[in-house]
Amino acid sequence: MKNTLQRFLLTIVIYLCACACTVFFITPYSFISFIGPAAGITTALIIFFGADMLLAIAVGTIIFCLYLFFWLNLPIELSMVIITLLAIMLQGFWAKQLTLGEIYQQNWLKSRRHLLMLLFKIGPLISLVSAFTVIIVVIIENKTLGDNLFFTFVSSWSGSVLFSVFVTPLLLLTKDQQKLSFPKRAFIIIASFLAFTAIGLLFKISQDVQQHERQDIFKQVKNRVLQGIQNEIDITTNELNSLSAFFKASKEVDLDEFNLFTQQIFQSKSSVRALEWAPITLHENRASFEKLHNIILEKNGKGVTQKASNRSRYAPIRYVYPYRSNEAIIGLDVLTNSKHIISMDNVIDSKDIIASAPINLIQDNHSNLGVLFIFSVFTSPKGKLTNIEQGRSDDLLGFVVAVVQFKSFFQHISPLETDKIDLFIEDVTSPVPYILFGQQLNENHRHVEKINLQVNSRQWLISLGEHYPWQLQQKNWQVWGMLFGATLGGMLFQVLILMMAVYSNELSSQVIRKTRELIIAKEQSEQKNTAKTNFLHTLSRELQTPLHAIKNFCQQLPKSDNKEKKKIIKNIELAQENMQKLLNMVFDISKIELGKFKVTSEPFDLYGFLGRIDDMLLVKKLSKNITTDQEKSMTFLIDSKVPYFINSDELRIQQFLIAFCESVHELFNSRHMRLTVKVHNHHLNSATLLFVFTNHDNASVDNTPLFSHFVNSNMAFFSTKMAMAKEVCQLMGGDANLAISASGERVLTASIKILITSNEQQHAYQSHVFDEAQDK
The missing domain is CATH 3.30.565.10 (Histidine kinase-like ATPase, C-terminal domain)
Structure with a gap:
């Protein structure tokens, strides 16, 4: 029981350490960043400790997910955690079943074929489980199916492969049962650890370079957008300043003079739709103004244009350029603008140009909002320049107005499609913001920057954000090269290191086998020599019996009579037959030795x-x-x-x-x-x-x-x-x-x-x- 608890706690510690390493090495970090490495370390732990440690893996995964949610504030859904946990446990259990024979019989270091089979099973093959799981989690997390899921697939597969290929052999080598000496095991463990750390640092450096390039591209786009907006605002400001100076310098300006001057300063390619002049008209002069020019109009609370009610003074729009498509605003009293759109008191009191909130223009549909840039024009009597600075209402001549529609301009300056960056601009001066351009950005796993821009008393919030999360963005060939190079290089290094140990084992086995064969061959040779010697001794002993009999019978033959001679000759023939049998058996044995039998x-x-x-x-x-x-x-x-x-x-x-x-x-x-x-x-x-x-x-x-x-x-x-x-x-x-x-x-x-x-x-x-x- 105590041993099981120790293995349980050790599994959790190793698993959490591996997951924590991903936080350091992977930038930017998301929920899917740890799935591949976690599956790889699970493969190693389950193979080493056994399938009963799957509960420890489940506990470690839940702890790490809570850390990501509460500490790193990553958006995590319960479905993502369940799918990830099941996939990690499935990969570990499958790896245990696939490698059961090699690990139980401990033959993965006995031959190169067994080693390659083991590494293939725990690496490229089994890591497909976590790679496909990451694709599913990405789709759930981002609610979209991007075009660049293959990079996410490969990167997760790579993380799982490297962790399983490096960690599994290291854990197995710590067992005493492996047929490797301690120096060899120490060399493999140290070399593999250093190589694994080096690969991790290479990935870290590569990702830092990628993020710097990403930030540089983002900064270039941001500067281009901000510069374009500022230039457009400057163009509008210059046109208003020029027009106000023209009215200050002239006692009376008729329509032709207005059109001629405005034509010179008006830039058709800018966002300015119209330039207007609204002179101050007192109530006692209203009738003559309406008789000579146009009826003074105003907007009611519902935004409907009607005849202006009686007031002490008016500021009706007298001139507009270009007149075509803008004639509907002639006579509209600008002093009746709603305060939540623009405060005319602030315009009069300020010596700067004041911008309005986005409004629906009378002369246009509601799909293209406009912004009014208004500048008050005061008289400039000789020797009394202070009146302009003080902004006294008695010296007010009127207002120059620039009607600006930024939609086309924002579309023009928005990031190119190749930049994969979205632009969102809103007016946040009031508690309720006005959307000027774009749509609310999705900030989930995307780099987003927000810039506050002061635009003539208005506060604009310019937001730039990546269209796709980092995982789904297109990667250049350097990123792909680094990914495949580090993965294949790491696998090859580990294979070569382990191959050295296997080859050393094979050489040792061959030396032992050859030595044993030599000893056996020597013993067999000695046995054969002894057998031949003993056989010759036996043969000579058996030959001596008939030879001695023949000799004795031959010695008795001269001394015997005819009857005894016949008996002696018969005995000699029997002895000769025995000798012949012995020689025939020797001949048969020799034929067997020569392979002719x-x-x-x-x-x-x-x-x-x-x-x-x-x-x-x-x-x-x-x-x-x-x-x-x-x-x-x-x-x-x-x-x-x-x-x-x-x-x-x-x-x-x-x-x-x-x-x-x-x-x-x-x-x-x-x-x-x-x-x-x-x-x-x-x-x-x-x-x-x-x-x-x-x-x-x-x-x-x-x-x-x-x-x-x-x-x-x-x-x-x-x-x-x-x-x-x-x-x-x-x-x-x-x-x-x-x-x-x-x-x-x-x-x-x-x-x-x-x-x-x-x-x-x-x-x-x-x-x-x-x-x-x-x-x-």
């Missing part, structure tokens, strides 16, 4: 064959005229599972069986032996046929040192027949060995590989035998 595989009746062997042994026993005290017997026992027909070499089986049967009595020091025939079936129709020789005497077993010697060394040293029989067994895919059972019983086991005869082959063999019998 052929073994066939033909169907035959095994039970009939064993019966014939029994008959042959009986005939040999009868031909030797052996007494009852010297009688030797061989009892055959056949297991019920032994097939009746097999495919093998009948002649070779007969050869080694006769050799064993003739030698086993002497070897076991027993007159009565038992031969048990068994079979061990393999797949399909292959099997191993076993011939087991055991003692059948009732007398107690006497394991003489001689028998134990052959058990411990090689029974082929007993006689040339045994050597030849053992070689034949080995040639037929089996072997022959001596053993002493736990009860002390002596056992000789000979085995060969056979094929069980099919029904078709059995029928063909029986037909052939029947045909031969009919022919005879």
Whole structure:
């Protein structure tokens, strides 16, 4: 229980540390920034600690999401957290299942193929889960489907790959079970840690460069927009100042003079729609003004134009340029402008140009708002310039007005489509702001700057913001190159480092294997040399018996009569036959060594064959005229599972069986032996046929040192027949060995590989035998 709790807490700590690293290395940071690395570190932790640590991963994810929401103030929805948590846990569990064999058997460092398979599974393959999850979360987070989701996909995949490929081997190398020395493991861990840190710093530097470029582009657009607005305001101000100076300098200005002068200063490409002159007209002069020019008008509370009510003075618009499309405002009293639009008292009291709030123009539709720039014009008597500065209403001549519509201008100066930046301008002078241009910006994961601009007593708020969040913005080739270069470079570095360890393991294994093979080859060579020496010793010993017999018989031959000579000659022939048999066996053994001893595989009746062997042994026993005290017997026992027909070499089986049967009595020091025939079936129709020789005497077993010697060394040293029989067994895919059972019983086991005869082959063999019998 204590160990489980420690692993639980350690998993949470490692997981949170990895997630915290993303806050330092990733700029700008959003909710999806940690998903890829978190999935990668989860892969490593679940593979190392086991699937029971998924609960710790869930706890760590919830803690980190709370940190992002409350500390970093990131907009996080519950659906995003649930999808992310499920995907991270799925990736970790899937990785555990995919790598279960390599980790459990600990063969991932035994060969390069196993290593590459492990890295591919925990890296490029399994990281697709987190990459696709990020796409889903981005769509939920931004409520849009951008054109550049592939970069988000690749960057998340890259983070997961790097964390899993670097951290998983490091955790696995901390286990003592891995077949790596401590210096090798320390080298790999330190090198991998430094490489991982270097890659993280490269990403950090690259992102800082990207953000600087991003800020520079944004600053250029901002300066261009602000400069354009300021230039447009200056143009309007200059036109009003010029027009006011013209009226100050002139005693009386008629329509032609106004049009001529205004035509010179009016810029058709500016935002100014019209320039107006509204002179001060006293009530006593109203009738004459209306008779000469136009009826004085005003707007009621509903914005409807009507005849002006009686007041002490008026400021009706007398002249307007251009007149066409602006004639509807002739006679409109500017002093009746609503105070929430513009305060005319402030205009009179101020020596500067005053701007109004956005209004609907009488001469235009409601889709294009206008702004009035009004400047009061005072008289300038000689020697009384102070009246202008003091702004006394008695010296007021009238008002010059510039009607400005900024919509086309704002569209002209707004950022280009390639800049992917939105412009939003509003008048925030009053508590309720007026929208001048654009739409409210979406500030979610976008860089937004707001600038307060003083425009002739009005306060404008100019907002510039990115159209797409950073994750969905187009990236240049340097960003793509850095992403792929760092990812592939990091993977390649880790592969090479681990390959060095694997290659070192392979070399060590090969050295150990070659050393073992050399030792075995040396032992086999020594055994062969010893076997040859012992075989020659056995052969020479067996040859000495007939040679000595021939020598003795030859010495007796001159001294014997004719009857005895015939008997001696017959004994010499028997000795010669024994020598011939020995030489034939030596010849057979040499053919086996040279690979010239052929073994066939033909169907035959095994039970009939064993019966014939029994008959042959009986005939040999009868031909030797052996007494009852010297009688030797061989009892055959056949297991019920032994097939009746097999495919093998009948002649070779007969050869080694006769050799064993003739030698086993002497070897076991027993007159009565038992031969048990068994079979061990393999797949399909292959099997191993076993011939087991055991003692059948009732007398107690006497394991003489001689028998134990052959058990411990090689029974082929007993006689040339045994050597030849053992070689034949080995040639037929089996072997022959001596053993002493736990009860002390002596056992000789000979085995060969056979094929069980099919029904078709059995029928063909029986037909052939029947045909031969009919022919005879």
